[in-house]
Amino acid sequence: MPIRLKKLIGTILLVALVVIYALIASAVAVTRLAEYGPTAHLLFFLLSGFLWVLPAMAIIKWLIIERPKG
Template sequence: MPERLRKFIGMVVLVAFVIIYALVVVTIPIQNVPGALMWLAYATAGLLWVLPAGLIIAWMQKPRPPRT
């Protein structure tokens, strides 16, 4: 796969993932929990998206295999 195409696909997937992830996190019903626990839940969710995003970015940056 050409590098430019891989980066374009990765960018589209990354943007779609972040939008869907944010919508899912916002719909989690945690309004009836204590403030510290709500803060912890949103802080965890706010950092958790980095793991799959990092995998997508690593795939985008993967060097093209040499032609034989």
């Protein structure tokens, strides 16, 4: 796969990941955390703020790894 195409696909995947993840995390926060206190909100957003990094790292790893030709 040409590197420019791979970078384009990776960029689109990263942007889609961030947007979809933010929407899901916000929806979960609104529906599940309404009756909890500020400590639960802090812990939820702290955890969910770091959790999106795992799939993003997988996408970035896919972007930078070159497959041997042949």
